[in-house]
Amino acid sequence: MNGLERAQVAMDAESKGRKAYLAVQAIIFLAFFAAAGSLYALRYRNINHLNKALCDTDLFDGTETPLMCLITNDNIYNIGFFLEEKWSDESKAEEYLKDLDSYDQGRLKYGCKWSMVFGFAGINFLLLAFNAVTLTCGVWGFKARILGFCCSCLLGCVNVAAIVTTAVFRFNTIGKLAALSLSPA
Numbered sequence: 001m002n003g004l005e006r007a008q009v010a011m012d013a014e015s016k017g018r019k020a021y022l023a024v025q026a027i028i029f030l031a032f033f034a035a036a037g038s039l040y041a042l043r044y045r046n047i048n049h050l051n052k053a054l055c056d057t058d059l060f061d062g063t064e065t066p067l068m069c070l071i072t073n074d075n076i077y078n079i080g081f082f083l084e085e086k087w088s089d090e091s092k093a094e095e096y097l098k099d100l101d102s103y104d105q106g107r108l109k110y111g112c113k114w115s116m117v118f119g120f121a122g123i124n125f126l127l128l129a130f131n132a133v134t135l136t137c138g139v140w141g142f143k144a145r146i147l148g149f150c151c152s153c154l155l156g157c158v159n160v161a162a163i164v165t166t167a168v169f170r171f172n173t174i175g176k177l178a179a180l181s182l183s184p185a
Contacts, residue, residue, distance in 0.1 A: 008142050023139045030132035037125030044118040047077045071109060078111030081181035088180050096177040112178035113169045117162075124162050128155050 001009075054076045055069035072079050087093035100108065131151045138145030169175050 007146075011142055011145065019139050023136055026132050026136040026139065030129050030136065033125045033129035033132060037122050037127075037129055040118050040122030040125060042122075044115060044122050047115045047118065051076050071105075072111070073109055075109065075111060075115075077115055078113055079109070081112070081178045081183045084181070084183045086182040087177075088182055093177060093180050096173050096180070099173045100177070108174075112174050114178070117166050117169055120162050120165060124155065124158050128159070131155055 051074050055066060055074040068076065068083075085093075131148055134144055134151060135148035138148045170179070
């Protein structure tokens, strides 16, 4: 008997209480990741609608695109905190703005990149929710359980990448300046 056959036999021998516990756990994961993923995905969609609405040429008689939209490549949300220049800590903001003097326009036009964080987290959490469905099916089916566990490992790595990406965008100079901003977001 090989390892997979032993695992199948062990799974078949699980009590109904254990199977119920695993199913409830997977359903809780499904609810959490579906809710969180939906919120992030909706936030990302709203950011795209906001950028489109602010840079829609129909609002400007179709004759020209606003200069800010041209400069930022229709990315107003990620650089909006530069527009008002109201900061919660003026001295820190001055320090960060001096650091940004060495940045070129190409680097500045992407801003704080929070829209990317929302999109990445939304997709990741929705994939984790789908994986929870697979794990729920895996309570009764061996192949679904194996697939769910393998996907959990891969999605765990993607989740770590999302956390690191969020930290990098938040704690770089532009992210720290955006955190000081009093502009509505």
